[in-house]
Amino acid sequence: MMPLPMHERPPTNNHRHYVRPALGLPAVVRLQGQELGALVTDISLKGALLKLDTPLPQPCxxxxxxxxxxxxxxxxxxxxxxxxxxxxxxxxxLGVSWPTIDLDNLTTLRQLLIANVADDQQIDRELSELFSTAQQAPTE
Structure with missing residues (x-):
């Protein structure tokens, strides 16, 4: 099997804290005045990895x-x-993260993660840890 060209390979990062199941769902990204089609290759409670349909029109x-x-x-x-x-x-x-997430999106994201991970208790543990970390964060 031929190796993928560089633009077909995702960036590697083995330091992820949250479970990131492979997805393969379509997405639309609005970035720098552009609307880009993408594929969500994996997702977690805090972020996602996106494969863009076309190259980024400008550096990001x-x-x-x-x-x-x-x-x-x-x-x-x-x-x-x-x-x-x-x-x-x-x-x-594109590797993205969301600094905040509303309850409706969080609930849907949790359901999506549980549907794509064999261990739903792992998702609940990560969610509890996320809430615990958020409560400990200093406020300004």
Missing amino acids: ALNTALHLDLLSDPERILLLSLNAEVRHASSHW
């Missing part, structure tokens, strides 16, 4: 704001609508 800096709509497949019904930030970017790949 760390923490650049974007909006992510995650869609069902094949119906393309809106599942999640999140404000997010760029964590890393290359030609065809």
Whole structure:
């Protein structure tokens, strides 16, 4: 089997804290005045890895704001609508995270994760840890 060209390979990161099941769901990314089609290759309670349908039209800096709509497949019904930030970017790949998430999106994300992970208790443990960390964060 031939290795994938560089733009077809996701960035590697083995330091992830949250379970990130493989997904393969379509998404729409609104970034820097552009609307880009994408595929959500994996997702967690805090972020996702997106494979863009086309290369980024311009370089993208760390923490650049974007909006992510995650869609069902094949119906393309809106599942999640999140404000997010760029964590890393290359030609065809975006790593994103959401600093905050509303309860409706969090509930849907939890259901999506449980449906794609064999261990639903792991998701609940991560969710409890996420809430615990948020409560310990200093307020300004």
